[in-house]
Amino acid sequence: MLTQEEIQTIKETVPLLKDKGQTITSIFYKRLFEQHPELKNVFNQTNQKRGLQSSALAMAVLAAAENIEDLSPIVPAIMPVVYKHCALQVKPEHYPIVGENLIWAIEEVTGLEDEDPIIQTWIKAYGEIADAFIGLEKEVYSNMAWDGFKPFEVTEITEETEIIKAFTIKSDDIDLSQFVPGQYITVDITSDKLPYQAKRHYSIVDGGKDFLTFGVRKDVTEAHEGEVSTILHDEVSVGDTLSLSAPVGGFTLANKENKQLFLGSGVGVTPLVSMYKEAVSSGLESTFLQSTSNAQNVAFGNKLNDISDQSSLARFDTHFRDEDGFIEVVQLQQYVDNETEVYICGGDSFLKAMISELQTIGIPMDNIHFETFIPRLSFSA
Numbered sequence: 001m002l003t004q005e006e007i008q009t010i011k012e013t014v015p016l017l018k019d020k021g022q023t024i025t026s027i028f029y030k031r032l033f034e035q036h037p038e039l040k041n042v043f044n045q046t047n048q049k050r051g052l053q054s055s056a057l058a059m060a061v062l063a064a065a066e067n068i069e070d071l072s073p074i075v076p077a078i079m080p081v082v083y084k085h086c087a088l089q090v091k092p093e094h095y096p097i098v099g100e101n102l103i104w105a106i107e108e109v110t111g112l113e114d115e116d117p118i119i120q121t122w123i124k125a126y127g128e129i130a131d132a133f134i135g136l137e138k139e140v141y142s143n144m145a146w147d148g149f150k151p152f153e154v155t156e157i158t159e160e161t162e163i164i165k166a167f168t169i170k171s172d173d174i175d176l177s178q179f180v181p182g183q184y185i186t187v188d189i190t191s192d193k194l195p196y197q198a199k200r201h202y203s204i205v206d207g208g209k210d211f212l213t214f215g216v217r218k219d220v221t222e223a224h225e226g227e228v229s230t231i232l233h234d235e236v237s238v239g240d241t242l243s244l245s246a247p248v249g250g251f252t253l254a255n256k257e258n259k260q261l262f263l264g265s266g267v268g269v270t271p272l273v274s275m276y277k278e279a280v281s282s283g284l285e286s287t288f289l290q291s292t293s294n295a296q297n298v299a300f301g302n303k304l305n306d307i308s309d310q311s312s313l314a315r316f317d318t319h320f321r322d323e324d325g326f327i328e329v330v331q332l333q334q335y336v337d338n339e340t341e342v343y344i345c346g347g348d349s350f351l352k353a354m355i356s357e358l359q360t361i362g363i364p365m366d367n368i369h370f371e372t373f374i375p376r377l378s379f380s381a
Helices: 004-012 014-035 037-041 045-050 052-066 072-087 092-110 117-142 227-235 266-281 301-308 348-361
Strands: 150-159 164-170 184-189 198-208 211-217 241-248 259-265 286-292 314-320 340-345 368-371
Touching: 004 014, 004 052, 004 117, 014 037, 014 052, 014 092, 052 072, 052 117, 072 117, 072 184, 072 198, 072 241, 092 117, 150 211, 164 227, 164 241, 184 211, 184 227, 198 227, 198 266, 211 227, 211 266, 259 266, 266 286, 266 301, 266 340, 286 301, 301 314, 340 348, 348 368
Parallel strands: 259 286, 259 340, 286 314, 340 368
Antiparallel strands: 150 164, 150 241, 164 211, 184 198, 184 241, 198 211
16 A cells, blocks of 8 residues: 555646657657567557557656545546456566666656656555456456467358458357357457557457457548558458457447437447347337448448338438438437437547537537547547
């Protein structure tokens, strides 16, 4: 336990973290991968190059520092990190490695020596923060459908749009229906194109006792190319084997007493499809609004229509940006009131725009639920 004096020392460090947090975590990762190159297969190297992983860690450290006296208020904010750690199979033995390199980075930026009381206090504080993460992760691990990464045969690949494919895997011995709609699996890929194993998270679209379907967007832009998504799209065929860890995640249906609205754009529709199916199956008044570039790029349209046909309370609408522009207040007002739960998933700009428009209407943030494709603590609405 930290003493009151040590707690005060940590809290006084917050201004430094605000100013230097990004720098500290950037050099931390550089040294971590130099000292432990095997950990490159745990951390998303594409996010590393884009600076998102550094930002996420900086935000996590800052949140912990600001709440060091009682970490319980920040549990909801750090749970997405906990889920990802379990998906990636981060274990207790990894935490001392991270701690050693993080403390080194703090020393480098601040100029403080190892024996300095501030550094010694941070070493102790990191131990408490690590213990909190390990405890939360232990609980998640205990509820996962299987341990570690296991091989599954690919039985079907469908092209949903120009850049989105759905992959279906099967199992003869694991009950694949053990997921909560909105959760994701993690794929572990080995390829001659990569100098390390790479792991990526993909949302579950559908599943049953002997099958699971997840969606993958081929992530190619002028700035970067997705390492794993490109391999999945270009190299994986029916009959191949993929290594997956069990479903995890906290983006699930909230208040089932209220109406449900699902707002998806691009590959962001993937977790929403299974959530919409659950809502409709539960007899809830549910609407799915998909925003896409044009009529030729509607992802999972047939599945969404099939789900909608199951209930008179279900409605599937599309919004084409080439014809209708962007979704704004006037469109959203048709679907929501103060007793509507709204679930949003898509790119960073889509999330920010939808949250802003919903707040303009007066929808409380407690009713707005969202999933990001960048580290959650890097996202700011």
